[in-house]
Amino acid sequence: MEQQRVPVLFVDVDGVISLFxxxxxxxxxxxxxxxxxxxHFLSATAGEHLRRLERCFEPVWCTGWEEKAGEYLPAALKLADSYPHLTFERNPGRAxxxxxxxxxxRHAGARPLAWIxxxxxRECADWARERGERGxxxxxxxxxxxxxxxxxxVTALTSWAASLSAR
Structure with a gap:
């Protein structure tokens, strides 16, 4: 897969890796x-799942933890590397x-993306649909x-990423 077509994978932490x-x-x-x-209660399988997803995505921490995800989670989940993280506006402008x-x-631009x-x-679903309609x-x-x-x-994500390379 060409680097520009490698999809970005935005990974939340709470409710995805840290369970409650x-x-x-x-x-x-x-x-x-x-x-x-x-x-924080960390899922026993999250590290393995993320290592598999690294093969076909460019993972990015997408969590209110911001830089803390990269400081604590790579060792806790046995990830080879840390992922970049998003920084969020404290007053987002989008009503x-x-x-x-x-x-x-801002981070993804026009690249394909998946977000866990x-x-x-509903706004997320509308945004994703509109983004897809724009190619x-x-x-x-x-x-x-x-x-x-x-x-x-993981199966759904890897299948989706494979479908992009087939286009």
Missing amino acids: GFPAHSPPPGRFQLVEGIA NAHWKLDAIE DDAHD MPTLLVSTVPAVGLTERH
């Missing part, structure tokens, strides 16, 4: 990790839109915060 909302008496596979004194969209657009998050809303393939992958990134998500 599961019953305390039956947590999913994973472990607690302290990040600046706050315990009634998801607070991450401006930063995602647990908080996609910029866009895939939203929504997770359940108590489960996070799954094998099913």
